[in-house]
Amino acid sequence: MNARLAFRAILLVVFSAALASIARSAQAQSNASLQQRIQKIMARPEFAHSRFGIEFIQADTGDVIYKLNEQELFVPGSTTKLLTEGTALELLGPDYRFHTKIYRTGPIDKHGTLKGDLVLVASGDLDLSNRIQPDDTLAFENEDHSYGGPDSQGLPGDPLLVIHEFARQIAAKGIKRVQGRIVIDDTLFPGGERELGTGVVVSPIVVNITSSMSSSVPEQRKTHRCSGRSPRKPATSPS
Numbered sequence: 001m002n003a004r005l006a007f008r009a010i011l012l013v014v015f016s017a018a019l020a021s022i023a024r025s026a027q028a029q030s031n032a033s034l035q036q037r038i039q040k041i042m043a044r045p046e047f048a049h050s051r052f053g054i055e056f057i058q059a060d061t062g063d064v065i066y067k068l069n070e071q072e073l074f075v076p077g078s079t080t081k082l083l084t085e086g087t088a089l090e091l092l093g094p095d096y097r098f099h100t101k102i103y104r105t106g107p108i109d110k111h112g113t114l115k116g117d118l119v120l121v122a123s124g125d126l127d128l129s130n131r132i133q134p135d136d137t138l139a140f141e142n143e144d145h146s147y148g149g150p151d152s153q154g155l156p157g158d159p160l161l162v163i164h165e166f167a168r169q170i171a172a173k174g175i176k177r178v179q180g181r182i183v184i185d186d187t188l189f190p191g192g193e194r195e196l197g198t199g200v201v202v203s204p205i206v207v208n209i210t211s212s213m214s215s216s217v218p219e220q221r222k223t224h225r226c227s228g229r230s231p232r233k234p235a236t237s238p239s
Helices: 003-042 077-092 161-172
Strands: 054-057 064-068 101-104 118-121 182-185 214-216 224-226
Touching (some): 003 064, 101 161
Parallel strands (some): 118 182
Antiparallel strands (some): 054 064, 101 118, 214 224
16 A cells, blocks of 8 residues: 555545544534423423433434333333324325225205214314314414313314314205204224223214314214314215
């Protein structure tokens, strides 16, 4: 190897080492910044009597970015939703949309009376409420729980917004009166046990995050109590 090639090789090694050192320094600063941000959150007055167990892992390398009490046992609570959401995002994709359809089981007479049932087929949609905004985003409150109590502010507006939209779409099909039942088909998957914190049953149909229930009482018929969820873009299609 001549002197020029040797010099270039030495420069390459020195340059690579410098880049690695800069990268390590930047990563250390980033981790320190993350630690400061986490500590700032944990220092809030509302968490004065709380305990935290945290471990952040870089997905592509497996490196631990931050950890605190990572070996202690905690009740996971709502953090388990991260697994559900991550799985749905991976399997369905970010552009997936749920479609909840409504069918009729009989004819519509000239007066707009449906001689049969209306059947809403639950699709497992995650949002049958007024969270859907005009710009296709989802609204939420910083303190937004369904447990009741002073921190359960909820959202302003009509919590049955999508249900009322369904009703408008059904009326637009010429149905003014239903001489039958209003049925929710929730057979997409079997309902689970009641969740211990809220008493909610995981179901293909949940209205307003199960914070409200509605009863439908057709004339001279038995009450059918139901809960439900709808599409981001409500799509009723009485056939």
